[in-house]
Amino acid sequence: MTLFSKPKYSTVSVKKKDIPKGLWTKCPVSGEIVYNKELENNWMVVPKSKYHFPLSAARRIELLVDEGTFQEYDVDLVSVDPLKFTGVASYTDKIEQYTKKTGMKDAVLSGMAEIGGCSVSLAVMDFSFLGASMGSVVGEKITRAIERAEERKVPIIIVSASGGARMYEGILSLMQMAKTSAALARVSKAGLPYISILTNPTMAGVMASFASLGDIILAEPGALIGFAGRRVIKEATQQDLPEGFQTAEFLMEHGLIDQIVPRLEMRERLITFLSALYKKEAS
16 A cells, blocks of 8 residues: 555646847856847946957947047948959958948048047957958058048047958058058157057057057057967967966056056047147147
């Protein structure tokens, strides 16, 4: 005789409610889940951890400049395929793909604007377009932005974000390093200030040229900044690299950048610098 009988359980299948994709983003630092709309409203900075996600060039310009003052230049410059690059996809196909994805013609927006009432020549790179790699168009637009600063006797501000040179263009890409650096040398000789802003990531040929030549070099918190990647350096040197190597904080500690400025404070910091520069010029 059974004194106790096991209760009978029924199995109920519960279907997980479908959640639309693209509503949430996980912070890689804290692990917190952030509603995308909240993230976008906070200029892609996680409210609690302060982690800085990449920001598009158009939105960064909106954040930094006086409303309605940005005038874009060199809009019609587009990349061609002089080397007839072939691979999994052709260079032409890649350009078309990223143009559709981003709405941009290449990885930089440039033009004239005002920040705190001060006129500046501005170039802003966008990592979402082919990793903001520097090809002939990127180099040309940045060079023209520098030359506009020289012509109009105003400061030049460049916001960098790049994986480096654009392999599809070979040596033509590497030539942009010399071209942009030479233009900056002329601006320096003319006594005009250059403010360089480094964002995550700023690497390789871009960091080895115009990004590292600023009279004032600012960086966003946690930005990856360097030439070769950490793994490449370790393999080449056969040495363990220091903790935090190639971060903005590490570089500031070693005197390679001037200040680390959170994204939401960048506009006010630029106004402070520009006001001081214009005041000095007026006196």
